[in-house]
Amino acid sequence: MNVLEIRELSVDYHSGGGAVHAVADVSLDLRRGEILGLAGESGSGKSTLANAVARLLRPPAAITSGSVVYHRRDGGPVDVLGLDRGALRAFRWKELAVVFQSAMNALNPVSAIGAQIDDVLRVHVPRMSRKERVERTAELLRRVGIGADRRRGYPHELSGGMRQRAAIAIALALNPEIIIMDEPTTALDVVVQREILHEIRALREEYGFAVVFITHDLSLLMEISDRIAIMYAGRVVETGSAKTLHKAPSHPYTLGLLRSFPRLHGPREELLGIPGTPPDLRSPPPGCAFHPRCRFAMDACSERRPELVPGAEGQVACLLNDDTGVRQ
């Protein structure tokens, strides 16, 4: 059961030097209650895709084609890109919430944490009594690991980890079906990062929401995601279960990413990384955009763009997939 279906979505940034194709023809499903990891180097289109889905794009970015359909738990499909202003406001809190990397930007610096949650509840659930709001706020803070006694704390009085937890509590306030997290823990130290990630998993078990979790750190994603989608140059190049991508990635770029980060568990491996830099998206390389950096590239790779097709498990967009698969 999908909660969100993205179809052939494209986003351009219009700059002086021509259009940057930040997201190109992306089709991706989010299943109800799953944690979907979205990985790729910076500039691969992850954040742009997430912001397009949440309708948070601002000029000069614009959706040029495609559709996003949200399936309510107890209702019909919703055309997300067609929502008007009023409907969008409700959608963004009640159905889909976003947690950004910098909690400081999401939090109001002159308002106590508890008051900010209370505000969200007051505006969006007018029938809730003051007492109910106080109870709900205390519960939310407790669930994300902030003692209810901290509800009077201001953002600057909290540690980075606590601020991020507060941002998560606010996102959870109206029980959304989807939470998009864009590098929510990147600025935190590794221990706090992992703590929060495991709590997100636990909260997911309890509330049943689906998560789109964005990071450039694939090894971190492997720990907490059910499924992973890898983006390169604005396109999805591989999808699969975290397990499969970890053990047997099919796309050379996924393989490169895996070797770019030290694993959290297991033996140390040489960090091969990926040579070169991501392409200029004003004029991406012809054929497979990864070909200038791919150690498996063949002649055909600069001529023919591989389609995202079903692979052993999940999908992959690589000409090698046709017959041989990636030799590791």
Ligand code: SF4
């Ligand atoms: Fe490498 Fe060719 Fe596959 Fe692209 S299509 S990832 S260049 S082998």
Ligand code: MG
């Ligand atoms: Mg980003």
